[in-house]
Amino acid sequence: MNNPIRKELAESARTFVIKIGTNVLSDEKQALDPSRIAALAEQVNEIRARGKRCVLVSSGSIGAGMRLLGLKERPKDLPHLQAAAATGQAHLIGLYDQAFQKHGYRAAQLLLTANDFRNRSRYLNVRNTLHTLFEYGCVPIINENDTVSVNEIATPFPTAMRSDIELPHSVRQTPTHAGTKFSDNDQLAAMVTNLLDAPLLIILSVIEGLFDGDPRDQNSKLISNVEDWDDNLFNCVGSSRSSGGTGGMHSKLTAIKKAVSVGENVILANGEDNHVLMKILNGENVGTAFLGRGKFMPAWKRWIGFTINPRGSFVVDDGARRAIVEAGKSLLPIGVREIRGVFDVGEVVSIKTADGAEFARGLSNYNSDHAHQLIGQRSEEIRTKTGTLPFLEVIHRDNLVMLD
Ligand SMILES: Nc1ncnc2c1ncn2[C@@H]1O[C@H](COP(=O)(O)OP(=O)(O)O)[C@@H](O)[C@H]1O
Numbered sequence: 363m364n365n366p367i368r369k370e371l372a373e374s375a376r377t378f379v380i381k382i383g384t385n386v387l388s389d390e391k392q393a394l395d396p397s398r399i400a401a402l403a404e405q406v407n408e409i410r411a412r413g414k415r416c417v418l419v420s421s422g423s424i425g426a427g428m429r430l431l432g433l434k435e436r437p438k439d440l441p442h443l444q445a446a447a448a449t450g451q452a453h454l455i456g457l458y459d460q461a462f463q464k465h466g467y468r469a470a471q472l473l474l475t476a477n478d479f480r481n482r483s484r485y486l487n488v489r490n491t492l493h494t495l496f497e498y499g500c501v502p503i504i505n506e507n508d509t510v511s512v513n514e515i516a517t518p519f520p521t522a523m524r525s526d527i528e529l530p531h532s533v534r535q536t537p538t539h540a541g542t543k544f545s546d547n548d549q550l551a552a553m554v555t556n557l558l559d560a561p562l563l564i565i566l567s568v569i570e571g572l573f574d575g576d577p578r579d580q581n582s583k584l585i586s587n588v589e590d591w592d593d594n595l596f597n598c599v600g601s602s603r604s605s606g607g608t609g610g611m612h613s614k615l616t617a618i619k620k621a622v623s624v625g626e627n628v629i630l631a632n633g634e635d636n637h638v639l640m641k642i643l644n645g646e647n648v649g650t651a652f653l654g655r656g657k658f659m660p661a662w663k664r665w666i667g668f669t670i671n672p673r674g675s676f677v678v679d680d681g682a683r684r685a686i687v688e689a690g691k692s693l694l695p696i697g698v699r700e701i702r703g704v705f706d707v708g709e710v711v712s713i714k715t716a717d718g719a720e721f722a723r724g725l726s727n728y729n730s731d732h733a734h735q736l737i738g739q740r741s742e743e744i745r746t747k748t749g750t751l752p753f754l755e756v757i758h759r760d761n762l763v764m765l766d
Pocket residue numbers: 382383384385386566567568569571572573574575576577598599600601602603604605606607608609610611
């Protein structure tokens with residue numbers, strides 16, 4: 363049955379972030395099921411045909427690796443889990459790539475860790491890569507980089523992180539996430555969601571949605587809509603989880619809370635239904651929908667625009683100001699007259715007019731030293747002189763926020 367709220371959730375989303383649990387991808391022999399992957403690719407194709415972008419956060423590498431290595435049981439120690447993940451990932455991505463090629467495009471693999479979202483320049487690189495993959499029409503497929511990510515997601519402040527950097531709310535960790543769990547794509551999916559514009563996070567598991575009690579209990583009922591997040595929802599969740607997964611419903615709720623508390627919408631639904639994404643796209647009342655709280659701006663924009671103090675500024679000429687404000691363009695080196703302050707790659711920098719009025723902010727592709735060498739010049743000039751220019755823009759439009 364169609365529902366106006368569900369319709370609005372699907373229609374207002376520009377990017378579908380689809381998290382697929384291990385068990386959704388496994389057949390009854392616990393091997394990866396190519397027909398499930400084909401059904402996902404079919405649905406992703408339909409979603410894209412309606413003008414939306416898709417990012418997949420897919421588990422399944424450990425399960426696939428166990429099968430390929432002939433392991434009867436899931437390893438209990440980290441090196442063997444990591445080896446299974448490394449072996450299975452190649453197979454997993456190959457299946458996705460084959461399935462997407464039938465529709466005329468390629469799968470692109472991104473193996474990420476929580477640190478990639480905490481470190482400024484890595485955060486910027488993830489965003490840039492995702493946007494460029496969208497430009498090429500590829501489907502980004504993300505999994506946790508299990509070889510290096512042990513405990514990262516569970517560690518509130520990894521050593522690589524500078525304590526003076528204020529993080530986007532979406533990636534700040536609270537003690538409730540602490541623990542020593544290995545690999546958790548539910549959390550990773552929430553982090554990915556929070557860095558995209560107008561996302562809808564869809565978590566596909568092997569259950570219809572969130573039940574108000576143990577789903578094995580016949581008296582438990584499916585919760586269809588959660589309009590306002592309430593921590594008491596954690597009380598609905600028992601310790602049970604499906605056999606191959608690592609997340610469990612508690613982890614899903616933690617991830618969902620992370621997304622809804624910065625205003626993003628989430629739908630938890632059953633990925634064993636090969637039409638579930640179509641139903642969501644058409645606004646049908648499947649699974650459990652969690653509505654984002656008090657949304658007025660995407661999390662990443664809020665972070666760039668309001669949360670942290672800019673480290674420096676680009677003073678631009680009037681042509682650049684008009685290109686940004688009126689034509690929605692990126693900031694190119696040619697339009698920058700002056701650089702103030704010292705900043706690193708990926709830091710938030712103000713964009714100001716010559717009289718000092720700040721009208722925009724964004725993430726700089728260059729540090730202040732490198733930017734000094736580029737400003738006032740045309741891209742071709744810079745290329746000829748230096749032989750290289752990794753980014754045409756000092757701030758890309760996708761990483762820029764207008765201040766009203
Ligand atoms: N209140 C609840 N509502 C729904 N599922 C629940 C609840 N409490 C526990 N669960 C369990 O959580 C499982 C989903 O978690 P998990 O096995 O980690 O899935 P995945 O592999 O998709 O990440 C369900 O199959 C169900 O057994």
